[in-house]
Amino acid sequence: MSYGRFAEVYDKLMNDMPYDDWTRFVLDRAKHHKVSGKKLLDVGCGTGEWTIKIAQEGFDVTGIDLSETMLAVASQKARQSGVALQLFQQDMAEADGLGMFDIITIFCDSINYVETEEDVRKTFAAMYQLLNPGGLLLFDVHSIYKIEHLFIDQTFTWDDGDIAYIWNSFPGESPHSVEHELSFFVIEDPSRNSYIRFDELHKQRTYTIDNYIAMTEEAGFDMQSISADFTDLPPKEDSERIFFTVRK
Incomplete structure (x- = not known):
């Protein structure tokens, strides 16, 4: 990572x-x-x-x-x-x-x-x-509880005006694992309300x-x-x- x-x-x-x-x-x-x-x-x-x-x-x-x-x-x-x-x-x-x-x-x-x-x-x-x-x-x-009940199949969003994200979590390939797909929008020019987008994939696994x-x-x-x-x-x-x- x-x-x-x-x-x-x-x-x-x-x-x-x-x-x-x-x-x-x-x-x-x-x-x-x-x-x-x-x-x-x-x-x-x-x-x-x-x-x-x-x-x-x-x-x-x-x-x-x-x-x-x-x-x-x-x-x-x-x-x-x-x-x-x-x-x-x-x-x-x-x-x-x-x-x-x-x-x-x-x-x-x-x-x-x-x-x-x-x-x-x-x-x-x-x-x-x-x-x-x-x-x-x-x-x-x-904990396994957090991975399987609080992360998997959940969507999280956040926006403070300068940075926003959409965070989707899906089951991973291994037991007790999760994949987080995150799309970020970072303001580039406030006067024009333009943003730069970049994406991240984060994988986590617990036991x-x-x-x-x-x-x-x-x-x-x-x-x-x-x-x-x-x-x-x-x-x-x-x-x-x-x-x-x-x-x-």
Whole structure:
């Protein structure tokens, strides 16, 4: 998933994301598990909005993303914020050569963009190799409920005058997967009310909680906790975002 021109409008469309909740989750887990080191790898860092926020909490942060365009935006934002980030274009399933970390995060359902189960397994194996002993991998995923009941066969629209989109979601080819077809309309000349259109296809796939437990344990991790929707409570049938804390 390269995101293409989506990087141009990403921050505007994502300005209501719960970035502070992800920050609290990291700080709480680091304290609870007594992780004293401050080296953090943010996987799927996108335009760096949350990556910058967690760096401002005192972490030494490296970010990786598959999209060169997203990383260019993240680099510019980091400079403007006076935050030092190391940013690299890498596939999470093949991440290496980045050094060692105390905490690795894969948030905002980034791992759901990994299209095959083999590559999800490779991702967990790669993260294990990048963590110091005792380090934490923190990640979240869409629940099966969200994929199958809140996304599939749904249409979403949005228009703020400068940017508009039509977002249609369809069943994917694999179990518990969805394909999002998005058409964006970005204003080009306000005086003439003219827009540029571009289209994106985003594919996401999730797995059962037991699958995620098995895949992380196969990579060598010890499962520490599973929770839902930014709470400390276990997932319910209608939970939308599942959080995993695993330790090396």
